[in-house]
Amino acid sequence: MSTANQGPPGLGAPGHANKQAHITTKKQPDEIQLIGATLDFNPLPTRPPWPQHKISVSFPSGNMTLQKGFEVTSKITSPFTWNVEGYTPILVDNEMRVVVKETIKGSLEHVFDLATIGSTVKYTRSLKLTFGQSKEAQDALAINLTHASGALASKKSILERMGYARKFLGLVSSFSDAIGDLHPAARIAMGVFDLLYKKLEEQEETNSSILELLNSLLKLLPFVDNADDAVMKLRVTREVVEEMFVHIQKVSDFALKLADGNEIQSIMSSVAEKASKFTVQLTALKEKYDRCIAHETLTAVQEVDIKSSLKLLNPVGISYGSGDGCLEGTREDILTKITEWASLGDSNVFWLHGPAGSGKSTVATTVALKLQRGKGGTFFCKRDSEVQRKAASIIPTLVFRLAKALPAFGRLVALVIEEEGNVGSSIDWQFENLLLGPLKLLEKEKGSIQSHLWVIDALDECYPQTDREMLVQKLCSLQETAPWLKIFITSRPYEHIDSAFKRSTEAVIEMDMKDLEGTSSDIGLFLEDCLNKIAKKQRRVPYNLWLSEKEKGALLHKASNLFVWVSTMQKYLMAALDFKTSLHTILNTESSTKEEFGHLYSLYSTVLGETDDAMFSSNHAFMGKIVTAIVITSRHSALPPDALAFLLNEDLSSIQNVLHNLKAVLHVDGVIRVHHPSFLDFIESNSHPERFHYPNKKLNAKMMERCLKGLSEHLEFNICGLETSYLANKDVQELGFKIQHRISPLLIYSCLYWVEHLQESGELLEEPIKHVIYDFITSPKCFLWLEIFSLLELVSQAISIIDKLKLQQVVNQI
Template identity: 30%
Template sequence: MSCSLHVQTQIESSYLQRLRSALYDEVLGDGCLHGTRKDIVTDITERLASSESSKIIWLFGVAGSGKSTIANTVARLFRDLHRLGSFVIFNRDIPSNSDVVGVVHHIAHRIAESNVHARKALCDALAADATLTHADYRTQFQKLLVDPLAAAAPYIHGPVVMIIDALDECLDSPSRKALISLIASDMAELPPVFRLLITSRPDLDIARAFRFKSHITAQQLEIGTEDATNDILLYLRQRVDNLCHYRQIERPAEADIQLLAAQAGGLFVWAATAYKFMLELDRSKTKQVLEAEKTISKNLDPLYSMALNHAGDWTRADFSEPALLVLTFVVLTKEPLTDEVMTALLKNERGVRHVLHSLASVLQCIPGVPVRALHASFCDYLTDPERSGNQPWFLNADTQRQLSQVLTTRCLQLLTTKLRFNICNLEASHLRNTDILDLAERIVNGIPDELAYAAKHWAHHLSAVGSSDEVSFELDKFFQHSLLHWLEVISLLGQVGGALKAIAVAERYAQGKDPHLTTFLQNVMKLIDMHVPAITESMPQVYVSTSTDPLQSGTMAKYMIQFQLEDPLVQTWSSLLGKEQ
């Protein structure tokens, strides 16, 4: 090396020393086992290598789904091609690395180490402004990263990949917000040759920022797919074979290994926990572990406890009440609900969204996507007195009844206030439901998700409620004002088969509390039973059948709905309804 070149190198090194040293461990962890995750790894690498794809790929999924393992696999592939620019791993146990400026400095330093043109541009910027490393983060991002990368881009052929793993583990609030903002907006300025892979859980702040950005491709890591189960089965086979070979013990039956893979629910962390637990047992107990899901699931209890404990202050009602309701939704509802539906049902948008954000480590929380538990064992944990009985989030029988009462009341209120005649604005009254070509679109526009849920499942929640004056009042009001409108929606949704069961639940609830309502509901069941085929086939038959039914007398008449038909279609419908206008 010539003297001048040596001096230049020393000068540049002194400039680079100004960059903040962040604690990012770039020692790559274990990648995917051979044969597993082939499709998604191939898809991601091809996207990162393609000049026609988005600059950034956001791989999101629930905790334990294998995001970091995939990130390490992709990093190894590009490192072997000398195309790995930097690898940033966030770790909640190392608070000092939750620093947006540190991330910028780290990536800039790594790129400068591998490209002389980026190194020169970076050092020139540091030489021109001695205070640059103390400027605001956006200025540093532009001067230390965007400009040097732009200077190096003409001399680079092929992609240079930067990876940020576990973005959700960045816990410093200002830095987290700043880094998310940089990725969502400023990183669109990076030269096309530079690509970024980000992995994280679908925390609400990350999801809101990254979705619908043209330079970001959002890719969900599914856990419930056949491919995920097959990959876990392959993973377990390899691990078990290695264990048996090492210990010189008999291999478990293939059916047992398949059972364990199925119980994992697509979560590699669950399978790994089960495998590690097996290592501690002798052969006589291994079969027990393979067959007992609860035994293995309990190993995740400390994770659940820690996540819930850190989610918020459970001694404060403004957190604990919406939190328990959200958890009840996850455990008790008949179908998963989106954040929007939960908000509408509970009438507490701020509380629900705050809780979902806080519980993102144990729930799949993506805006507009049904909220789900990461694994079935989480629901078992919440309702098992031996596992969470001494915790404020334990959903015992009394708590479930109380929360079911809240959900029942809200469903009935929603139905009473939102249902109306001809809710989907049908132009003709003589068509069968199957003949309405745009019925699906009309249902989406006319029946919001929360109203559809209430219509289909109010009785499910009612079945878990004890005696309640509030519920009795709302139930009576619902049947007085909205029975036929509810049947109309049930017909449109293709759920007439469940209507009889729902009325039967209400009739059992009313017994001993309201004899008039009980008699009325018994007549309603007879009415529906008589006309199920007609009501199922055509929504207008809901009104035709009831308007001409001989059961409209006595108690039935007392509760019969009085319609106020002010719609322009009233004259067309009036003959079907048997009403004089």
């Protein structure tokens, strides 16, 4: 059995969607042997200090006798090859899991689990696992191939050869994961072959004609020894091997009749002639087999080119997890409607809308989690994510998912990309060339294509607004071309989105979260679940010891049918140091306004107020500065705490204290993010307490100044240490790795957004700040700034930024 790579190429690419490994059988599980593994990991930075790290690989599958894997450190030369000690059988009737863990400076940073979609690694480039047959089958095959080439001289030798051939055919037919659809032919051939073996075993003498016939058959059988599991999975190869089994059955059946004396040679052609006919047929089969292998090898090479082209789509990774879906027993009505529409609905678009916090994203996540693998695609928009808020990322991402599911579509898209050299940034161009054009070429096959479902969540959080409207109109127009493609979209009910749907000539299913049946009871179930979690965290089980039914009803009333209120309350009370006081505050705080989000905004104000008290500080401006800065940066790109500390020129530990006390509304997953975008609305609308207000223009001016300071300090010639400037970015080896380690998130943010901060400052700049701008744009650092755009392949964005800079009055005055 040949080597099989169980991990996809580019295993370490962040955001890459990794597939689970499924090898199943219909009846008995196959048994193969894990032989070893080769781990190739990315090099460390060329400059000291080198971070000490190790990479460990384990196989936690319950169906494997091997529980331990191996680990390597940065001192080991890449690639690292590991050979399994002893006999390690694997029954491949279940999922096989592979877990890669990367540890840096003693703390776990990255985990890749083959069974988890969207998991990524940083230092691991590729992991190749090598398998073989089980030891018993391997030995049987080796013996068979040795004896099958020997000459036939006697009944003893023919029986010996047939015995080995029986084992060989049994081995081939046992690989049901590779040739599952050949089982009927394989079983019939094996059955007839076994009968013939037993018949000859009983006879004292064997007819020479039978020996001649079997000799012709057995001499050709070994050509299948190169039909490993990878080859056997190829469609053309399967067809040839299926024919092979049919001929084995015919030859064995004919020989069996001869052995029984039931075949009258005078009636039919001579045995020699018939044997010759079978030989010709089997020889033709072998030639066809050889041709199809060559064809499939060529196709495989073409597939590599197609995959390379599709990678240019740069799809956005999956950003949701299994814990983000609906609580079991809730939202059953809307989920049933969506399921029925996806299966039987005439319209190809379903629009679910509702206010912030009403549970749209939770419903979208649940729908996405129920998607069959390879039968859909998702895009979850996020306004504080640089890539997830770009409307121009939606079509390429969804096209990439569809291209993986429909190879014919993928080939057509790859041709477009190869011809154009890019995937475009215009929604109109992307739709016409990457989606509609290839779909029209598939139109004749649309009746045979299985239904696919796309999920687009929080469309209102992608920018610019004009692209949202165009995207809605374009997607709605796919009804006639691709009726099998269903598109589920969620958003807030903004007027411009509503108008875009209404302008569509195609029917669109529309549903308002406010109109859903059972919302109050669903909120009640969710509240019950959250209260139990609070009780467990605070070690106050059961919750009815500290919360009466009347108080529970008060909480349900404050939720106002917003799931986000309940989830924020849960986070707030789970982290509360003075639990009784915090609970009392929530129960006795009235709505700050009679509007829809009154109780939610009151809860947010409570969180801010308690954080200020917890810091024993009356410096409300400091709190307001941090919160306002988080909102400002979220419009551009979420930042890690140390980068935010630099831009604000504040102590990192002070900022971390604020973040810790705001866990009910913020979380840090490498960068600072809000739990829910409604908190950003709360701050941007100035609905938060006035003592936490901070002047936006003043803060933008300060952040712009600090961006320029960061650029002046950290920009340098050939920042990525490239060996030559004569290569295009795509031809530079490990450029992505070099960028990741040489260009910090702070430097990237400063490059991309210092002009944005200048715009938002209203140019109310003091003279010292104007001098900072002048010093930067007239220094060689300005050219190094533009080099960053080239490395990031954002030259078009650099041009746009320079155009904005030219319009600034302060620049024209310099």
